[in-house]
Amino acid sequence: MPENDTDLVVVTNLRKTYGATVAVDDVSLTVHPGEIFGILGPNGAGKTTTVESIAGLRTPDAGTVRVVGLDPRKRRTEITSLIGVQLQASELPEKIKAREALELYASFYPNPADPADLLERLGLTKVRNTAFAKLSGGQKQRLSIALALIGNPRIAILDELTTGLDPQARRDTWELVKQIRDSGVTIILVTHFMEEAEYLCDRIAIIDNGLVVALDTPAGLIEAARSGQRITFRVRGELDDAILKALPAVDSVQHDGDRVVVTGNDDLLVAVVTVLAGRGLAPVDLQTERTTLDDAFLALAGRDFEGARR
Numbered sequence: 143m144p145e146n147d148t149d150l151v152v153v154t155n156l157r158k159t160y161g162a163t164v165a166v167d168d169v170s171l172t173v174h175p176g177e178i179f180g181i182l183g184p185n186g187a188g189k190t191t192t193v194e195s196i197a198g199l200r201t202p203d204a205g206t207v208r209v210v211g212l213d214p215r216k217r218r219t220e221i222t223s224l225i226g227v228q229l230q231a232s233e234l235p236e237k238i239k240a241r242e243a244l245e246l247y248a249s250f251y252p253n254p255a256d257p258a259d260l261l262e263r264l265g266l267t268k269v270r271n272t273a274f275a276k277l278s279g280g281q282k283q284r285l286s287i288a289l290a291l292i293g294n295p296r297i298a299i300l301d302e303l304t305t306g307l308d309p310q311a312r313r314d315t316w317e318l319v320k321q322i323r324d325s326g327v328t329i330i331l332v333t334h335f336m337e338e339a340e341y342l343c344d345r346i347a348i349i350d351n352g353l354v355v356a357l358d359t360p361a362g363l364i365e366a367a368r369s370g371q372r373i374t375f376r377v378r379g380e381l382d383d384a385i386l387k388a389l390p391a392v393d394s395v396q397h398d399g400d401r402v403v404v405t406g407n408d409d410l411l412v413a414v415v416t417v418l419a420g421r422g423l424a425p426v427d428l429q430t431e432r433t434t435l436d437d438a439f440l441a442l443a444g445r446d447f448e449g450a451r452r
C-alpha cells in the first residue's frame with residue numbers, strides 16, 4: 143500500500159512511442175481515492191495510451207506507473223482485480239445475452255459483484271435476456287460499464303463512454319457515473335467532450351500532443367484561463383468609444399455588427415453600465431460571457447479544441 147492514501151494512481155514522466163509516433167511524450171499525474179478524474183484532450187492526444195499504461199496493458203518506454211504502489215506490468219493478477227476497464231468501442235459476440243456476458247466475466251474474478259445486482263443498478267434487468275446485438279446504444283454502453291464493474295474494482299477506467307449516445311442517454315450515463323463514484327469506486331474518465339468533463343470530473347488533466355497541458359479542478363482550469371470579463375450589448379443612440387476606453391476597467395472596445403463588445407477586468411460590467419446610463423445610453427440586450435473549458439483549452443494549448451481535434 144502507498145504511504146499516502148491520496149496516491150491511488152501515480153504516473154511519473156510516462157513516455158510511450160509506437161515506432162516513430164510519440165503517443166505519450168511526458169505525462170505525470172496522480173489520482174486520489176473517491177474522485178472522478180478526467181483525462182481530456184483531442185483525438186490522438188495520448189489519452190487511451192495513458193490509461194492502458196495505468197491498466198498494465200502497455201509497457202512504458204520511460205517513466206513509471208504505480209497503482210496502490212504496485213507496478214501494473216509486474217503485478218497483473220492484483221491489478222486485474224483492482225482496475226475495471228471499459229475499453230473503447232467494447233464489443234461482445236452478437237448473440238450473447240446481457241446476463242450471460244456478466245456471468246461469464248464474473249467467473250474470471252476471485253470476488254465478483256453479483257450479476258443480478260449489477261443488472262438492476264444499471265437499469266438492465268428488463269433486457270437481461272436480450273442478445274447484445276439487439277440492445278440500444280445506451281444499453282450496450284451500460285452493459286460495458288457493468289462489465290468494467292463486475293470484478294468489484296477499486297478503480298474503473300471509462301473510455302469515451304458517451305460517444306455515439308443521444309443527449310438523454312448521455313445525461314443518464316453521467317448520473318450513473320456519479321452513482322458509481324458515490325458507491326466508493328474511483329473513476330478515471332477519458333473523454334474529448336468538454337461539457338462531460340466539466341460536469342462530471344473532480345479534477346481534470348488536459349492532455350495535448352502527449353503532454354499534460356494543465357491539471358486542476360474544472361473551476362481552477364476555467365479560472366486560470368480567465369483573461370477577464372467580456373460583455374456585449376447594443377445601444378440606442380450614438381456611442382463614442384472613447385467614453386468606454388477611458389474607463390480603468392476596460393481593456394478593449396470593438397464592434398460586431400450592431401453589437402458593442404467590451405473586454406476588461408472584473409469591474410467591467412458595473413463601470414460600463416454606470417457610465418452609459420449617466421449619458422442616457424442604457425445598454426440593450428446585454429450579455430456577459432462565461433468562460434468555459436473550451437476557453438481554458440484555447441488559453442492553455444494555444445489553439446481551439448475543435449481545431450485540435452481535426
Ligand SMILES: Nc1ncnc2c1ncn2[C@@H]1O[C@H](COP(=O)(O)OP(=O)(O)OP(=O)(O)O)[C@@H](O)[C@H]1O
Pocket residue numbers: 160163164165166183184185186187188189190191192334
Ligand atoms: N497500437 C498502436 N500502434 C501505433 N500507433 C498507435 C497505437 N495506438 C495509438 N497509436 C497512436 O498514438 C497516438 C495517441 O493515440 P491514443 O489512442 O493514445 O490517443 P487518444 O487521445 O486516446 O485518441 P483517441 O481519442 O482518438 O483514441 C495517435 O497518434 C495514435 O494514432
